[in-house]
Amino acid sequence: MLDNIQIVMVNTTHSGNIGAAARAMKNMGLSRLVLVDPKADINEEAIQRSSRAEDILHQAVITDTLEEAIADCGFVVGTSARSRNIPWPLLNPRECATKVAQAAGQNSRIALVFGRESSGLTNEELHLCHAHVHIPTDENFSSLNVSQAIQVMCYEMRLAAISEGGDQSSADHPIWGVDWDYELASHAELNGMLQHMEQTMVDIGFLDPNTPKQTMARMRRLYQRAGMDKMEINIMRGMFSAVQRQQASLKTAESAEQDGDSH
Template sequence: MLDNIRVVLVNTSHPGNIGGAARAMKNMGLSRLVLVDPIDFPSGDAVARASGATDILDNAQIVGTLEEALVGCTLVLGTSARDRRIPWPLLDPRECGVTSCEQARQGGEVALVFGREYAGLTNEELQRCQFHVHIPSNPDFSSLNLAAAVQVLAYEVRMAWLAAENQPTKVEKFESTSMLSSQAVTADELESFYSHLELALVEIGFLDPTKPRHLMSRLRRLYGRSGISKLEMNILRGVLTETVKAARGEHHKQGKDDV
């Protein structure tokens, strides 16, 4: 589906922006870049800014006119930062992503068209687009870098594509010790822990073995309903071991001071 969506850059003046756009595209799974009459391309600046997305640059199609860039397209969306005198169907970036993916899913060819850094698309070029796309940036500082604008729309396209493909939009990170994280402790491991916990509490003076009251029973109920994993148990046992060591060291220090 994403192969049916092309990014068209019109008359780009700075090659670094072409490289930045290529990087943004590859980040989001887009691969088809069309350059309309670029002022300086190919260029080392473009390669440097692409940061590994040189395959996008190598396969970029270079044409002389916007008409050539749009050959075969069934849906053309042009970015516009300015209000135009003639009202035109307008989409925000999220709607742009959804509309693009719907068209591409049906086998249509889609073009996302971006204009010049200094002036955007002309009125004549915008009239070749079925929809205009406006990125709702801060009105007090609304001008976006070309590559940044490509990143915004490419991101929305990817989010719409993930939704259409029923793929997750977030990937959970698993610990390298995920096996221990998922395994629950056994009853005998819990009993060993409770003995260790009681010893530590006595050592630090929190539990008086002659007057235990119901402290250990309450702690058993607390930890018993916590669903402790083997990894968590290892952490708790480590804390108790160091607690006992510290408590005994303090006792010995006090004994020496008393002498």
């Protein structure tokens, strides 16, 4: 399970936090660290704060965007301390660990995404996540350092990984209660389907691209909540392609009819 989890840090500004995050990960048996457009270097301070977890730092993957970082992930969770305009599935750390274990049981890669030290994740970044996780701190002193938040989440991941008995939270418990026939769709596959859907909705006149409002954000929430597998993605895209072909045929027929009338 733990090998399937990657910790993603977005726009981190302090090298010490990167090092402390690596230490927290190694304490709990995680090893995959992804840095999205970091504003700090992996320098001597980071290495010192890692406390002999520099192997994680040296193997860290650096990407330009969050979408690139999570492209091959089937389950993505973003940490958030704030309520949002559109409600999103919200988990506490233990509930999150159970969902992660189930996704890992489907051989999916999982991303736990942590935002900027000063402002966390943006709404747009949180919309890329299947669910959000909130660490229930004291209301009078709720701010957590990003490396502390990573420590909490890594601890819960480890508990879930070693869990045994009747709590059904171990990685070998299928996410739907039975062995599934196809792997969960990756973020890139789901994103491709949503872009295909958006274009189809524009083509048939359902969606005005100039005033989209929150339509696509709500559609993203719907399909991420469904936990689609790869075959389901292919079916949906096949349906959108058929709709687009039908729409194109209608437009061709209308154009031919208009040409005929003009003669």
